[in-house]
Amino acid sequence: MLKFLIHTVFISLLVFAGTSVQAQVPDSLFASANKLYQQEKYIEALEQYQNIEKLDLESASLYFNMANIYYRTNQVAPAIYYYEKALKLNPNDKDVRFNLGFANNMILDNIEPIPKSLWQKFMDGIILRFTYxxxxxxxxxxxxxFAFLFLMYHFSYSTGKKRFYFITSILSVIFVTTSLFFAYRNKHHMDTNVEAIIFYPAAEVKNAPTKSSDVYFELHEGTKVLILETLDNWKKIKIADGKMGWIDTAAIKEI
Structure with a gap:
């Protein structure tokens, strides 16, 4: 647990550093792109946003704006792809979720998802509510x-204050442990649940990773899939209703 806490502190410092780097993205370039977007010059605005993206900096606002352009120009797959990327960075953004809902209505595939278990609902509602x-x-x-409360407990002389600081320090330890557990489960979920978007207008999902194998079912652009396995140029995928199969790697794009 101590090693994980040290790792968490280190990652947090990197996150703070990354935030300061993101702040250095040329404001003029982003403002210029936004102005072009407002003028409905979507292609020119998209080029500006893509220039920012090439700096290898992640931004929920950037992905959201790019997704909006793709949506307005009826490009289903990239619209959903960038909405999903924005949602990964900011899971609680209501605007992203709202627009993603509209974009999902453009998908041809009507997949009925398997009902979620109590644990899955807890994961979605609590653990995945925030990022790792x-x-x-x-x-x-x-x-x-906790460190502050423990010091206050140590240096306090009043019995009542000592009791208060002792109880609150114990509670803070519990909350620290819980937060660490949530961070670990969130990171584990993100590492083991690799999702992707279908980019082909129509993609065949086969029952084996070979061109000569039978077609199991077909998916269309914009549909989100879960990647289970990789073999050469094939990906084993799973969709929301539980069906699994193999698809050409070129047909999908990992989120």
Whole structure:
């Protein structure tokens, strides 16, 4: 647990550093792109946004604006792709979720998802509500709070104050442990649940990773899939209703 806490602190410092780097993205370039977007010059605006993206900096606002352009120009797959990328960086953004809902209505595939278990609902509603980095920051903040409360307990002479600081320090330890657990589960989920978007207008999903194998079913652009396995130029995927099969790697783009 101590090693994980140290790793969490280190990652949080990197996140803070990354945030400062993101702030250095040329404001004029972003403002210029936004102005072009407002003038409905979508192609020119998209080029500006893509120039920012090439700097290898992630931004929920950038991805959201790019997704909006793709949506307005009826490009289903890239619209959903960038909405999903924005949502990964900011899971609680209501505007992204709202627009993603509209974009999903453009998908041809009508897939009925399997009902979620209580654990899956808890994952979606609590653990995945914030990013791994956010849970890490919360854990670090609570760790500092514990240190402060423990010092206050140690240097207090009043019995009532000692009792108060002891109880609150114990609670802070519990919250630190919980936040660390949530951060770990969130990171594990992100690492083991690799999702992708279908980019082909129509993509065949086969029952084996070979060109000569039978077609199991077909998916269309914009549909989100879960990648289970990779073999040469094939990906084993799973869709929301539980069906699995193999698809050409070129047909999808990982989120």
């Amino acid at each position: 980095e956010t849970w890490s920051k919360i854990a670090v903040a609570l760790a500092f709070l």
